Amino acid sequence: MLIELKISTKLREDLIDITDLVLEKIEQSGIKDGIAVIFVPHTTAAILINENSDPMVKKDILEYYKRNVPLDYNYYHVEGNSDAHIKSTLIGNNLTLIIENSKVILGSWQGIFFCEFDGPRIRKVYIKIIPG
Ligand code: ZN
Numbered sequence: 001m002l003i004e005l006k007i008s009t010k011l012r013e014d015l016i017d018i019t020d021l022v023l024e025k026i027e028q029s030g031i032k033d034g035i036a037v038i039f040v041p042h043t044t045a046a047i048l049i050n051e052n053s054d055p056m057v058k059k060d061i062l063e064y065y066k067r068n069v070p071l072d073y074n075y076y077h078v079e080g081n082s083d084a085h086i087k088s089t090l091i092g093n094n095l096t097l098i099i100e101n102s103k104v105i106l107g108s109w110q111g112i113f114f115c116e117f118d119g120p121r122i123r124k125v126y127i128k129i130i131p132g
Pocket residue numbers: 077079080081082085
């Protein structure tokens with residue numbers, strides 16, 4: 001079972017909370033126990049799990065990557081978005097979620113964020129559910 005999500009990002013860089021959307025799609029699948037692999041098929045975007053209770057956490061994460069991987073640097077890649085490729089690589093393009101008793105296991109403070117580093121764009125996220 002493969003689910004495709006479309007996400008319209010609004011800014012060049014943003015962390016977008018997609019927790020509710022992802023959980024809704026997985027729960028709609030009717031799978032009671034198994035694994036959901038979340039995959040981002042882009043080279044300038046990423047996906048992560050972190051706190052979605054205090055919005056300042058997302059701000060601190062974005063600032064951290066901005067500070068450590070600047071937009072302007074003497075990069076070799078001439079497209080002008082090397083910072084976005086590097087940020088995508090550092091965070092990663094997939095997550096594995098555990099589905100147990102029809103629920104996705106997440107810590108009480110955890111949320112799933114789509115990471116945009118070269119927006120705004122229309123992006124895709126795939127969810128592959130493996131019963132087991
Ligand atoms: Zn590029």
